[in-house]
Amino acid sequence: MKSIKLVVLFLLCGFSLVAQQKLSVEEIYAGAFRAKGMDELQTMKNTNQYTVLNSDRATRTQQIDLYDYATLKKVATLVDTKNATLLSDGIDSYTFSNDEKKLLIANNSNAIYRHSFTADYYLYDLITKQTSKLFEQVQEPTFSPDGTKIAYAKANNLFVYDIASKATTQITTDGKKNAIINGITDWVYEEEFAFVRAFDWSADSKKIAFIRFDESEVPEFSMNIYKKDLYPKVETFKYPKAGEKNATVSLFVYDVASAASKAINLGNYSDFYIARMKWTNEANVLCAQVLNRHQDNLDLIFVDGTTGVAKVVMNEKDAAYVEVTDNLTFLKDNSFIWTSEKDGFNHIYWYDKTGKLKNQVTKGNWEVTAYYGFDEKTKTIFYQSTENGSTVRDVYKISLDGKKKVKLSQRVGTNSATFSPDFTYFISTYSSASVPTTYSLNNSKDGKQVQLIEDNAALAEKVKKYNLPTKEFFELTTEKGNKLNAWMIKPKDFDASKKYPVFMYQYSGPGSQQVANDWLDINDYWFMMLSQQGYITVCVDGRGTGFKGAAFKKCTQKELGKYEVEDQIDAAKVIGNYAYVDKSRIGIFGWSFGGFMASNCIMKGAEVFKMAIAVAPVTNWRFYDSIYTERYMQTPQENASGYDDNSPINHVSKLKGNFLLIHGTADDNVHVQNSMQMIEALVQANKQFDWAIYPDKNHGIYGGKTRIQLFNKMTNFIKDKL
Known part of the structure; x- marks a missing residue:
């Protein structure tokens, strides 16, 4: 009967059948709604111009094109892979020398962790138009400011390459896997301080400062890599979990002329992080941001590059933590x-x-x-x-x-x-959002x-064919009086006299934001697809999320997951009382920190949530890394109750609803250990639940048809259980 009414409505309104085009997981996660961008946009330093990496799909070539800011007109093609035989494998990224007469071009990039990778690098001379291959599978090659040398890392050691003489000087020799790293950050620094290159040239090109990581005493984590081999390989790397031993870091200054390195005494620190390091505009003055392990005290230190004398020029303290x-x-x-x-x-x-x-x-x-x-x-x-x-x-x-x-x-x-x-x-x-x-x-x-x-415009026109609903922004006030940003996606044929199931999505991590007025990301299309199938999707940014001031963000200190979970449960209660919502059919979903949240919500909010999907969740904060976890929780030795009271693995006995747990076995970030121990806890609590493990997939769980299979699985779970 309903379908007949819809057809009549179309005829009355003069809509074409195209206007009712349905979204599918297959087209969403195959990239059908990808927006056009300006890839590798870089502003020049010496001219009022910028460059963009363009691709010609017809000829399978790439171009680094130069444009004028004032007119937007293309001034020149600096590099065309069609004319550079050595670059036939394409361009992954590029960097200019300071005088913008040379380019370092990367291809054949191979990811290591979230930000780090090795690649082959080529030197392209913009004057002679000559290309030469310099390095195979190195990390972070960086021009000296005078453009005569390139410093880079390989196999945990640092090197300097002289462009004119083509001679290479090795700066360090003690680099060793899972022991000593020179000039490149360790796993936890890369993930939580979000930088990889831990070396920097002085402004006069005479010195290189670098951080040395001694991770020999850091506990190791191992993962099986299955592939299609008869016997799995084991990948082992250093991973400091909360309360465990961190790498010992030290700062050095290398003098290029004398080929000697000097250790810098930063001060009387016992257990600390060098969260940032770079040279100032004064060629002989180096600066470092040094944090204590609790991350509630930050010193900005200036170092004399010749004498090695260090002094604190600024200090910041915070009752919770100081942001780098x-x-x-x-x-x-x-x-x-x-x-x-x-x-x-x-x-x-x-x-x-x-x-x-x-x-x-x-x-x-x-x-x-x-x-x-x-x-x-x-x-x-x-x-x-x-x-x-x-x-x-x-x-x-x-x-x-x-x-x-x-x-x-x-x-x-x-x-x-x-x-x-x-x-x-x-x-x-x-x-x-529109x-x-x-x-x-x-x-x-x-x-x-x-x-x-x-x-x-082409994407906007394409989206019109689906007649998608709008994302409605509003402020939700809980019964406790907390005012929280939220958005809601209703079905396009929404009828306020009906009762709809609600699917809640959130991330909720410290300083994060999901309720933002920007264009749809790939998951938004999935939420729109669910709206076409009769679901309302809601997202609420609870306490602990960002951009509403430090007090709102830092109120979760030492209780990560307490107030955030409380806010999702309270928000679900408010939404459940809307006249058009079926309060017996509310579900919640999240990934990573959001998976931790979804797991907690289905247990602590057992009377509110009918179902939950948790992807790659932390299930016990004792399993997660030191820098992130201790920033918000201090150590488990200092704050045992904060860890245990808010970890979903300790609340499995409360589960009543339908729970889907998903993880990748090669997740170097949130280890599959979290889900494996959660599974065992649920089994021993005699709780029924669903789970899916993705072999050799990391924290993003993607590759080939993986995302399509995953989101079809989650879609089916929602339709079956909500």
């Missing part, structure tokens, strides 16, 4: 820009070169979310912030004295910017658009 900043920027006089949450919100500060505060540049109950740069000529800072609401982003400029603030973004949604070298123009990237990602050229005087670059 990537926004540290040195000006010509070596004064520096810094971002900090010390007044309760993330803001921009300006210090002189001795660490004395000159000015707090931005102020207010909102967060600076990106720092874009400083124009020395006009003494202007460019940044992105949440000034107009935590779910949107806008681009601003402001004088170093905190005056003359101008809003440069023009539309409501998520705005970001890539500025030209002279800051006269910027490439604006904009999207919202507008696909749009790129345009804008001027930096008032932010007005000069020219459109790409508006993804």
